Amino acid sequence: xxxxxxxxxxxxxxxxxxxxxxxxxxxxxxxxxxxxxxxxxxxxxxxxxxxxxxxxxxxxxxxxxxxxxxxxxxxxxxxxxxxxxxxxxxxxxxxxxxxxxxxxxxxxxxxxxxxxxxxxxxxxxxxxxxxxxxxxxxxxxxxxxxxxxxxxxxxxxxxxxxxxxxxxxxxxxxxxxxxxxxxxxxxxxxxxxxxxxxxxxxxxxxxxxxxxxxxxxxxxxxxxxxxxxxxxxxxxxxxxxxxxxxxxxxxxxxxxxxxxxxxxxxxxxxxxxxxxxxxxxxxxxxxxxxxxxxxxxxxxxxxxxxxxxxxxxxxxxxxxxxxxxxxx
Numbered sequence: 494x495x496x497x498x499x500x501x502x503x504x505x506x507x508x509x510x511x512x513x514x515x516x517x518x519x520x521x522x523x524x525x526x527x528x529x530x531x532x533x534x535x536x537x538x539x540x541x542x543x544x545x546x547x548x549x550x551x552x553x554x555x556x557x558x559x560x561x562x563x564x565x566x567x568x569x570x571x572x573x574x575x576x577x578x579x580x581x582x583x584x585x586x587x588x589x590x591x592x593x594x595x596x597x598x599x600x601x602x603x604x605x606x607x608x609x610x611x612x613x614x615x616x617x618x619x620x621x622x623x624x625x626x627x628x629x630x631x632x633x634x635x636x637x638x639x640x641x642x643x644x645x646x647x648x649x650x651x652x653x654x655x656x657x658x659x660x661x662x663x664x665x666x667x668x669x670x671x672x673x674x675x676x677x678x679x680x681x682x683x684x685x686x687x688x689x690x691x692x693x694x695x696x697x698x699x700x701x702x703x704x705x706x707x708x709x710x711x712x713x714x715x716x717x718x719x720x721x722x723x724x725x726x727x728x729x730x731x732x733x734x735x736x737x738x739x740x741x742x743x744x745x746x747x748x749x750x751x752x753x754x755x756x757x758x759x760x761x762x763x764x765x766x767x768x769x770x771x772x773x774x775x776x777x778x779x780x781x782x783x784x785x786x787x788x789x790x791x792x793x794x795x796x797x798x799x800x801x802x803x804x805x806x807x808x809x810x811x812x813x814x815x816x817x818x819x820x821x
Contacts, residue, residue, distance in 0.1 A: 525571045525684050526708060528594070528666060531587055534575035534680065538635035542570045543803045547685045548628040549665045551603045551654055553621065554614040560624050564603075566665065568687040569802065574637035577678040584672040587680055588617075588651035591668045600655035600666065607651035617652035622669055625652075629683070640671060640679045648672030659701050662713075663687040688802065688812055697733050699740040702818070711752075711819040717775060724770035726778055734775075737818070738783035750819040751776050753794040756810035761796055769794025775816055791821070 518536040530536075547570050552562030577587070588607055596602065608618035615621065626641035650671040657664050665685040673679045697715045705712040716733025719726060726734075741747075753768030753775075772792035779785040802809035 522573070525573065525682070527664065527684055528591070528668070528682055530575055531577065531582075531590060531680070533579065533582075534577050536573055537576045538574040538633070538637035540570075540572045540631055540633045543801075544568065544688065544806060544809050545570050547665075547683075548625075549603075549654060549656075549667060549685065550616070550621070550625050550628070553616060554618065554624060558624050558627060560621065560628075563628070564665070566663075566685060566687050568662070568685055571684045571686075572631065572637075573682050573684075574635070574640060575680040575682070576636065577680070578676060580676045582678060584649055584651060584670045584678050587670045587678055588653070591670070591680075592653050595653060595655045595666065595668075598657070600657045602653065602655050604654040605652065607649060609649040616654065617650055617669070619650050619671075622650060622652065622671070625667070625669070637681065639673055640669065640681050648675075658698075659705055662715075688809075697736055699736050699743070702737075702740050703744075706818070706820055711817050714775070714816045714818055717816050719771055719774075722767070724767065724774045726774055730778075734778055734783065738779055738785060741779065741783075741785050741789065748789045748821045749791070750821055751790050751792045752817045752819050753792070754799060754813060754815050754817065755794075755796050756813045757797040757800070757804040758810065764796035765794055767794070768796045771816060 519538070522536045522539040524530060524536065544567065546565070546567045549564040549566060550560045550562070551564055552560050555561035585607060592602070592605060604616040606615040606617035606621075608615055608621075610618060612618075612620055623641060631637060648671075650669070652667065652669040655666045655668075657666075664687065665683075667681075667683040667685075669681045671679050697712070702712045714733060714737060716736075717726065717730045719730075741749075751772045753770070753772035755764040755768045757764070769792065772794050776787070776790045776792045779790060780787045797804070797813065800809070800813045801815075802812045804810050804813060
């Protein structure tokens with residue numbers, strides 16, 4: 494299980510919440526690895542978009558259907574709605590456990606709050622949630638509609654808005670909880686994995702590398718820049734190579750695959766060779782110039798087989814052209 498999930502589950506164990514049997518999810522959904530669910534929750538709806546714009550609210554309600562402060566971003570968006578059926582837990586317990594789990598993982602809390610008022614203006618109030626939903630409408634129907642609709646019998650609500658800088662890029666998390674009925678707590682978790690604005694301007698960070706490898710088993714090596722359609726590393730890659738080499742020296746007992754990826758432009762055979770050659774170039778630089786043992790790094794190329802965004806847009810193609818470090 495991922496580290497964030499472990500933290501949340503540890504908190505729930507200590508509070509005596511583990512013991513609720515695992516509920517049944519709807520078919521075809523997969524929980525995002527960044528944030529673990531509260532025991533007993535069922536996934537009742539999910540929507541995943543490889544690339545889309547998203548508005549992250551960080552202010553209070555300032556007027557009719559208006560929030561005063563937003564962060565406009567874009568990237569891969571995973572939206573998951575959970576239902577908890579029972580009278581033994583309240584929305585406030587869900588809120589506090591998710592907040593503590595995010596804080597334990599060094600997320601920056603951009604906004605948070607709980608409210609029992611249907612007309613409150615604070616972060617997490619029902620009026621705030623309504624504006625948030627209007628700004629980020631869903632295109633897939635399902636039980637999630639209850640979260641924004643509310644009912645006459647519903648109780649309080651709360652929300653947490655958080656951000657974290659990772660080696661793979663910035664991620665935003667918006668968690669909303671609502672007491673939909675005395676025996677029904679709804680939770681919407683929106684995760685936005687931001688696309689980097691310009692490739693090559695961000696250099697991979699050693700600490701973030703370790704975190705991403707621990708959470709995902711892989712990390713994108715930002716800052717590696719190649720000549721167009723070639724496997725030649727440009728001089729501006731040196732800063733990233735220094736950081737990567739330092740990370741490898743600090744973790745001498747670990748070995749990795751170095752995996753090259755491309756977009757889908759061109760033939761598969763061409764892209765497979767280009768991605769393999771670029772992975773080999775990175776390994777050669779780390780072994781020849783920085784003294785990393787060759788048996789710790791194994792280069793491979795997968796061409797366009799594992800995109801992280803749609804190749805239908807130029808921004809998606811750019812993100813798909815990458816080199817990753819994958820733990821062996």
